Amino acid sequence: MSLPEAPPDLNNQHLVKRFSGKLLLRKEIPLDEPDFQQLLSTHSFTPIKSIHKKNFIYQCQRCGNRQRSLFAHIPCQSCKKTHLYCRNCIEMGRVMECEPLYYWSGEAPRWSRYENPCSWDGELTIVQQKAADRIVTAINNHENELLVWAVCGAGKTEMLFPGITEALRNGKRICLATPRADVVLELLPRIQAAFADVAVQGLYGGSDDKDGTAQIILATTHQLLRYKSAFDVFIIDEIDAFPYHADPSLPFAAERAKSDINTTIYLTATPRKNHKIEINRNKLAHIFVPVRFHGQPLPIPIMKICFDLKKELKSHMPPAAFLKWVKHRKNPDRQLLIFVPTISLAEKMKDNLADLLLKEGILSSKANLAAVYASDPDREEKVQLFRQKEIDVLITTTILERGVTFPSVDVAILDAGHIVFDEAALVQIAGRAGRSPEDPTGEVVFFHDGKTEAMVQAVNSIITMNKRGGMS
Amino acid sequence: MHCLWCNIQIIPEISWKNLFILEAAKQLCAECEEKLELLKGRQCMRCSRISDKALCADCGWWDDQTDEMDTLAFNYSIFTYNKFMEDMIAKWKYRGDYHLGNAFKERFSRSFTGKFSFLKKDVLVVPIPLSDERLSERAFNQAQMLADFLPAENKSILTRIHGEKQSKKTRYERIFTKNPFVLHESINKPVILVDDIYTTGTTLRHAARLLKDKGCPDVYAYTLIRG
Secondary structure, three states: OOOOOOOOOOOOHHHHHHHOOEEEEHHHOOOOHHHHHHHHHOOOEEEEOOEEEEOOEEEEOOOOOOOHHHEEEEEEOOOOEEEEEEOOOHHHOOOEOOOOEEEEOOOOOOOOOOOOOOOOOOOOOHHHHHHHHHHHHHHHOOOOEEEEEEOOOOOHHHHHHHHHHHHHHOOOOEEEEEOOHHHHHHHHHHHHHHOOOOOEEEEOOOOOOOOOOOOEEEEEHHHHHHEOOOEEEEEEOOOOOOOOOOOOHHHHHHHHHEEEEEEEEEEEOOOOHHHHHHHHOOOOOEEEEOOOOOOOOOOOOEEEEOOOHHHHHHOOOOOHHHHHHHHOOOOOOOEEEEEOOOHHHHHHHHHHHHHHHHHHOOOOOHHHEEEEOOOOOOHHHHHHHHHOOOOOEEEEOHHHOOOOOOOOEEEEEEOOOOOOOOHHHHHHHHOOOOOOOOOOOOOEEEEEOOOOHHHHHHHHHHHHHHHHOOOO | OEOOOOOOEOOOOOOHHHHHOOOOOOOOOHHHHHHOOEOOOOEOOOOOOEOOOOOOHHHHHHHHHOOOOOOOOOEEEEEEOOHHHHHHHHHHHHHOOHHHHHHHHHHHHHHHHHHHHHHOOOOEEEEOOOOHHHHHHHOOOHHHHHHHHOOOOEOOOEEEOOOOOHHHOOHHHHHOOOOOEEEOOOOOOOEEEEEEEEOOOHHHHHHHHHHHHOOOOOEEEEEEEEO
């Protein structure tokens, strides 16, 4: 669509790229009122009602929230009426009933076509290549969905490169959505290096890139709330991870952010039940990558029962069986990653464990042991120190269960029967061990006081994956 | 009911106390409620700040500024400004989650009855206003909301001229700004100023100065938080 009446400075691709594919509040559109009115009158922007009411059910049109307790009334001083607003997505700017949301309905953006965008010179293994080819086919044939089921440490990011290259050749816009800001931060430099000539932006709460106008967008799933019909290739990393499967507004936003003709690629190491069922019924196309990029099998967890576990944890002591195991590890040079179910346990056990390990001579000083959890302000720093091997032992909650790579670690889970450790979490945690080709094995031990379904299934599924990879 | 902060469902426990007499519904779950920290122990009698001296150094400084009495008789606050409160205020005031303010309703009106009952009925509650620009941006005035919780007559007689946000200024800038308020009517009964937070006390003293000039006998302040 052309805009004959619009002043020339408004009628350009810059403006189109800035606003197309977005769903924004008026205060998120940094244009002067006359310019904005001009664009509105030429139908370049279309307003939609921000809160939808039907049969006593409200729905926020930005985040899809329908929960009644997350709506409230506000005596609005700017329109002098009392009306609804959404409390669910308020951190991204308040959505009020009296203010519409706007989406771009003007000229369509023209994204660049790149002949040879990929500057990555690494090589894919045969299995990786097979999966990568399948992704390329899916994108070329405009297949709706493809699930890539790749074990922990299979090298998922690299497998995406041929698919992204193909999409860029055809002038498509790409989004890689992940549940965590840490992962955006880790992926951003890798993608930027692999596609040096293409604009890449990373969006997460508090990121520097705010406008999100690049052709390749890396975003936390929350940031997708501001997009509508934007992406031709949509990659969702860790589809099974919290908060994606727990927060209904994220699938809602992801669904809306896709353009009309699109390909969605799900990446996971541990598909949830609903996806497994769809795969078994042939409803969902999938490709399975059962081998790690270094070709070694996944370490199989060992279960160790501790009869006094609850009592010991109550006094913030590690179980006796754990100490015994620590003393007789096969390779004592490896770092030790210890998962605990709760933040308070991580904090309180830190000192006791440090004392015990010092006495055994396993730890050289108290400073070589640290504990991290989600709300820890020094979290990134501590993880970085662990990665650089400045710290030998790291106690963590489930925040480090996925997306992070440490080259050579042994993994222990204390109280593996706790409810936070479901099958997916256990498989992911076990997948932290043996990540590097130099040290492709590692010990994984579940300390428990009674096997749970999740533990048994996690071990079984790891064994099955190894079998499918031809290593039994 | 769902907790206004963490949205967890609150299931009230039945006890002999609430079996026959209905209690007001809880707005916050026990866990979030616990994180709100009450001002306790020895406090400055003028500004409610926790202090070993009867009059804290800051209030002594205010007294030294002029020969006459401090314009503010005293300020009474309920909560300390801890991290949790900071997050809550940010969401309520700056993000504009109006409904979250109801979390303070019960406490704010109960403490008022206890602390200001000596003033009897003949008193006017005046919320600290926002400028028109700020009001249309936020859509509500948090001080007005707090004033509406109180069992006393309240009236917005002050108006405010638009300026920089107080929270964006340094301490020095805050104390030496010009009086941002305007008052047209004269007043002859005691006034209780209501605001969400007492930080340096400048805003409240600016308002109090004006009220005193217009004939108000005593000005008190009632704030949710002593920052």
